[in-house]
Amino acid sequence: xxxxxxxxxxxxxxxxxxxxxxxxxxxxxxxxxxxxxxxxxxxxxxxxxxxxxxxxxxxxxxxxxxxxxxxxxxxxxxxxxxxxxxxxxxxxxxxxxxxxxxxxxxxxxxxxxxxxxxxxxxxxxxxxxxxxxxxxxxxxxxxxxxxxxxxxxxxxxxxxxxxxxxxxxxxxxxxxxxxxxxxxxxxxxxxxxxxxxxxxxxxxxxxxxxxxxxxxxxxxxxxxxxxxxxxxxxxxxxxxxxxxxxxxxxxxxxxxxxxxxxxxxxxxxxxxxxxxxxxxxxxxxxxxxxxxxxxxxxxxxxxxxxxxxxxxxxxxxxxxxxxxxxxxxxxxxxxxxxxxxxxxxxxxxxxxxxxxxxxxxxxxxxxxxxxxxxxxxxxxxx
Amino acid sequence: xxxxxxxxxxxxxxxxxxxxxxxxxxxxxxxxxxxxxxxxxxxxxxxxxxxxxxxxxxxxxxxxxxxxxxxxxxxxxxxxxxxxxxxxxxxxxxxxxxxxxx
Numbered sequence: 001x002x003x004x005x006x007x008x009x010x011x012x013x014x015x016x017x018x019x020x021x022x023x024x025x026x027x028x029x030x031x032x033x034x035x036x037x038x039x040x041x042x043x044x045x046x047x048x049x050x051x052x053x054x055x056x057x058x059x060x061x062x063x064x065x066x067x068x069x070x071x072x073x074x075x076x077x078x079x080x081x082x083x084x085x086x087x088x089x090x091x092x093x094x095x096x097x098x099x100x101x102x103x104x105x106x107x108x109x110x111x112x113x114x115x116x117x118x119x120x121x122x123x124x125x126x127x128x129x130x131x132x133x134x135x136x137x138x139x140x141x142x143x144x145x146x147x148x149x150x151x152x153x154x155x156x157x158x159x160x161x162x163x164x165x166x167x168x169x170x171x172x173x174x175x176x177x178x179x180x181x182x183x184x185x186x187x188x189x190x191x192x193x194x195x196x197x198x199x200x201x202x203x204x205x206x207x208x209x210x211x212x213x214x215x216x217x218x219x220x221x222x223x224x225x226x227x228x229x230x231x232x233x234x235x236x237x238x239x240x241x242x243x244x245x246x247x248x249x250x251x252x253x254x255x256x257x258x259x260x261x262x263x264x265x266x267x268x269x270x271x272x273x274x275x276x277x278x279x280x281x282x283x284x285x286x287x288x289x290x291x292x293x294x295x296x297x298x299x300x301x302x303x304x305x306x307x308x309x310x311x312x313x314x315x316x317x318x319x320x321x322x323x324x325x326x327x328x329x330x331x332x333x334x335x336x337x338x339x340x341x342x343x344x345x346x347x348x349x350x351x352x353x354x355x356x357x358x359x360x361x362x363x364x365x366x367x368x369x370x371x372x373x374x375x376x377x378x379x380x381x382x
Numbered sequence: 383x384x385x386x387x388x389x390x391x392x393x394x395x396x397x398x399x400x401x402x403x404x405x406x407x408x409x410x411x412x413x414x415x416x417x418x419x420x421x422x423x424x425x426x427x428x429x430x431x432x433x434x435x436x437x438x439x440x441x442x443x444x445x446x447x448x449x450x451x452x453x454x455x456x457x458x459x460x461x462x463x464x465x466x467x468x469x470x471x472x473x474x475x476x477x478x479x480x481x482x483x484x
Binding site: 120121135142145147153154199200201202212244248368 | 399401403407425426427428429430431432433434435436438442444445446452453454455456457458475476477478
């Protein structure tokens with residue numbers, strides 16, 4: 001492991017309150033600014049120390065990262081606009097880490113956030129990319145729920161999972177959410193209530209689909225010498241467009257990225273204390289955990305058992321399914337939660353011990369399923 | 383309405399894709415043949431019952447149709463066709479449809 005003072009580490013996090021119905025004066029920039037201030041305070045870094053900025057947002061347009069730098073009043077030698085959706089957090093971290101270690105910047109603010117009114121959300125999902133605009137929106141497909149309903153059907157056929165199995169996963173995340181004051185849905189849920197809930201797109205019910213919220217997240221990456229209670233990035237791996245959309249979507253890019261990820265970390269799945277898996281849908285939680293090797297024999301039932309028994313602490317914020325999905329902040333939400341766990345800041349839901357965390361990112365539906373996948377292994381430095 | 387669904391075959395290596403690509407993911411060629419599939423096997427199906435930001439006229443049936451050449455196409459199902467059966471393909475307003483069993 002690099003232990004030089006120039007090693008890039010995560011030094012602090014911020015997250016605004018997530019809200020289902022934002023007021024008329026809530027803007028994307030105002031949320032990003034609030035998360036940024038909180039992260040700088042949490043990291044003990046001054047506003048004037050920031051010399052790098054990365055941002056991911058679906059609703060920042062027509063502004064870009066440079067407009068945001070202006071509005072936040074930061075002068076930067078390193079600037080990044082990211083458009084990788086659920087994989088944006090780790091994509092920005094992958095680049096920011098190298099920028100700090102190479103000396104292009106010393107303190108980078110990584111931001112993501114969105115305010116998406118129903119009409120803006122509809123435009124976003126209908127014009128997500130040209131393939132969606134041309135071949136899915138005319139159906140209409142109504143957004144990603146129908147595509148992941150079909151993917152979940154395929155996973156059920158391949159694995160023998162039933163709706164109640166996904167329900168157990170959703171209930172487990174809601175149980176974590178009950179201990180997170182930042183989650184928008186905190187009332188405990190039973191599998192019976194899950195099975196009786198309204199369907200959105202068979203077999204997915206309302207509890208399988210992320211609640212869209214307004215909110216923003218922030219992470220500060222800086223040199224180790226500048227950080228208090230730093231979190232080390234032991235490894236970070238990605239594989240995007242792994243199968244050209246020619247597969248069935250049940251294997252992500254993590255399947256091929258995992259061996260190098262663990263090798264660079266010098267660790268394996270058994271060493272991990274707490275995990276954040278990008279949970280746009282329960283089926284993708286399982287797919288990514290299998291791809292990362294958390295159940296070596298691919299036994300889905302045993303994996304679900306480990307999650308519901310808390311033998312494996314997964315999505316301790318409640319995940320996006322219960323905490324909410326603030327657009328492009330969905331990926332950064334998990335990185336914030338894992339950093340909080342490693343720094344002992346996850347009040348009421350702190351995992352003990354929390355030395356090693358795994359975070360995944362997944363997303364950007366190209367046609368039938370996500371085209372981006374990445375993961376990081378993080379370590380608390382004493 | 384046009385009969386069938388257009389897909390693309392690489393002139394160089396024969397890989398079939400849907401939707402179109404600029405370069406062939408297998409061999410890097412930029413030269414494609416346009417082909418039309420008039421039927422496919424329906425692999426899976428769902429019923430969309432609600433969608434954020436829009437009012438649906440009623441439930442919408444959607445599914446995955448596997449072309450004989452290989453690619454999978456997301457289609458609208460307008461009849462009571464069931465997974466595992468062969469369906470006839472058409473394109474209406476850019477939207478691939480599986481109207482009936484074939």
